[in-house]
Amino acid sequence: MLNYVSIKNFAKDNDLTVLVGEEYLDNKRIYVSDISRPGLELTGYFDYYPHERIQLFGMTEISFANQLTPDERLNVFTKMCTESTPVFLISRDLTPPKELIEAAEKNKMPVLISKLPTTRLSSVITDYLDYKLAERQSIHGVLVDIYGTGILLTGNSGIGKSETALELVQRGHRLIADDRVDVFQQDEKTIVGEAPSILKHLLEIRGIGIVDVMNLFGVGAVRQSTPISLIVNLENWDPKASYDRLGSADDYQTIFDVDVPKMTIPVKVGRNLSIIIEVAAMNFRAKNLGFDATKVFENQLTELIEQNKQDNQGDVN
CATH class of the missing domain: 3.40.1390.20 (HprK N-terminal domain-like)
Incomplete structure (x- = not known):
């Protein structure tokens, strides 16, 4: 239609x-x-x-x-x-x-x-x-604004997306949508997410029920919509799985005609997801500004290897 x-x-x-x-x-x-x-x-x-x-x-x-x-x-x-x-x-x-x-x-x-x-x-x-x-579709997940960066949290039901979003709100960040995110393509490079009218400002916490984030934390804790800059997929920790440890793997999820950067974060007892996601957002912004810690590490590693080669050659001579 x-x-x-x-x-x-x-x-x-x-x-x-x-x-x-x-x-x-x-x-x-x-x-x-x-x-x-x-x-x-x-x-x-x-x-x-x-x-x-x-x-x-x-x-x-x-x-x-x-x-x-x-x-x-x-x-x-x-x-x-x-x-x-x-x-x-x-x-x-x-x-x-x-x-x-x-x-x-x-x-x-x-x-x-x-x-x-x-x-x-x-x-x-x-x-x-x-x-x-604009054509719209719904995605199961939680959308938050962290330092002006739209982060879409995805993962299986019960993984802890809403609880993580609540802790992020307590840390001063803003909620856009919980459970269902309506997305549309704004232009050739931008996907925007917003909450369905019935779910605006609401967050579901298991054991507590529905909470109104705007009434509890004030108008500064919510936002109507935001461009989605990064998708963070939460999944249960699998000791047999191989996870990216350097941040050099490039993964994307296509929404309409736009490839949105995506990373996977394993969920394990003792890991503070809100801080990890907050740092992920900060690191993503830093990369967009040209500061890539992974490249810095790789350059330093390359320099160290070259220095060791030169030292070894000097010992032989």
């Missing part, structure tokens, strides 16, 4: 004034985030008219339309009012031509108006629609 945004919600969320078509707001829907500024259409060229997009009129479009004859304007605006065209949007509080209003009323097309400049308005509604229309 395609995601959509009703024109009613679109107008409300973006502080837009309804100029025409209040009664049509519930029936008209937006399915794409692309926006059209109908320059060619005003000249009468409709071969590739993007009828499914919001039609945005700025100073350029309105001033050009005012140079047409009334019949030409009415003809062009009527052609633009297709059944799948969601809305006419006017920027800068401009006064639209009366023929635009006439065509919109006749074809049951809503007309909205904004005070924002055209470029700014285009940017705002594109970001809004990208968020609202």
